[in-house]
Amino acid sequence: MDSELFARERAEVAPGAAHLPDWLDTNAQRELLAACREWARPPAGLRTVRTPGGATMSARQVCLGRHWYPYGYARTVVDGDGSPVKPFPSWLGDLGRRAVTDALGPEAAEQAAYDIALINFYDGDARMGMHRDADERSDAPVVSLSLGDTCVFRFGNTETRTRPYTDVELRGGDLFVFGGPSRLAYHGVPRVRPGTAPAGLGLTGRLNVTLRVSGFPGTA
16 A cells, blocks of 8 residues: 555545545544444444344444434444443544545535444455435435445445446545435445555454434434
């Protein structure tokens, strides 16, 4: 990665969807990883998600602010140990608003009162099928922060899980934001590339920290 001749540049993948490579520096990645490790501890820790049909997601997950389960939100881990969900820290909301400002501009961040985080852990065999983030009542942009191994992030359209879509390489430290006309675009992770995490980070696998605005009553 460090031997590349040219630095990777930001890209508009679709209207309202932007990829900012290397947005988190090394120290910020380490700090976020340390926080993720604390959040992953029980109670209300890292869990395997099961779909209503009985299948299991290969990426494991922990939530902050509100607990996501297929296909809704709760105050407790209703499909796990039943514990109250861990709180959403204010500094993470600040990070989300800064991310939106850098990716889409300050106007896009004005109403971005982030109050939910979904943190997915991918080992080398984990995948994420094409889906939309449609269980919130807000159209504020979704913020996606990557740590660890590189993945192929497939960003599609708002109508179908199939083509047209664009495959984007997300590395540790990268930022991806999607809002506006792309807020409900289908997206997924068809592949993780094991052993590609930044040297010295101390992470085997990939962590994806996704920040959302719930839009639910009683939230900021």
